[in-house]
Amino acid sequence: MSIFESYLKLGLEHIADLQGYDHILFVLALTIVYPIKHWRKLLILVTAFTVGHSITLILAGLKVIAFSQDLIEFLIPTTIFITSIYNLIRGVKVNYSKRFGFNYLLVLAFGLIHGLGFSNFFVSMSTGGEQAVYNLLAFNIGIELGQLLIVTTIFATLGIFMSLFKVSHRDVNLTVSGATLGLSLVMMIERLPL
Numbered sequence: 001m002s003i004f005e006s007y008l009k010l011g012l013e014h015i016a017d018l019q020g021y022d023h024i025l026f027v028l029a030l031t032i033v034y035p036i037k038h039w040r041k042l043l044i045l046v047t048a049f050t051v052g053h054s055i056t057l058i059l060a061g062l063k064v065i066a067f068s069q070d071l072i073e074f075l076i077p078t079t080i081f082i083t084s085i086y087n088l089i090r091g092v093k094v095n096y097s098k099r100f101g102f103n104y105l106l107v108l109a110f111g112l113i114h115g116l117g118f119s120n121f122f123v124s125m126s127t128g129g130e131q132a133v134y135n136l137l138a139f140n141i142g143i144e145l146g147q148l149l150i151v152t153t154i155f156a157t158l159g160i161f162m163s164l165f166k167v168s169h170r171d172v173n174l175t176v177s178g179a180t181l182g183l184s185l186v187m188m189i190e191r192l193p194l
Contacts, residue, residue, distance in 0.1 A: 014119065
């Protein structure tokens with residue numbers, strides 16, 4: 001396996017890690033509010049997350065930024081909590097045709113936070129120089145592929161569930177967003193930096 005393939009696999013595993021399910025939970029919270037027909041908007045938001053993640057890894061690799069891991073581990077579920085609250089508030093009155101500049105900036109900022117959660121490990125593995133840029137590119141392609149896999153799985157499951165049980169998208173959004181809110185709250189309490 002080439003170095004590029006190794007970092008691609010690492011990025012894919014990082015985002016789809018079932019033991020560190022906070023990333024999956026974030027993508028679920030981000031995805032659930034969008035009906036399948038608005039997949040393009042969601043794709044832009046998912047890419048915004050990857051861009052934020054990439055910026056953080058670059059800045060950490062250049063040693064421009066450094067944060068307490070305890071604080072970052074607390075902020076990651078906080079991003080899920082905020083996304084879930086946002087879904088619950090707008091779940092009744094979602095205007096999908098409206099521009100989503102605020103959503104893009106919010107998800108970009110959350111990508112920055114999530115990237116900090118992995119930056120120490122990535123920096124310790126990095127060799128520096130040109131190879132580091134190449135590795136970062138491979139890693140972020142892996143992250144993007146992992147997120148697209150998660151989004152596709154969510155949409156497929158959502159479509160099957162809604163057609164089988166004749167449940168409205170609004171009800172699914174409110175239920176799932178409530179669940180992600182509860183899980184993220186538990187994670188926040190467990191990771192409270194002291």
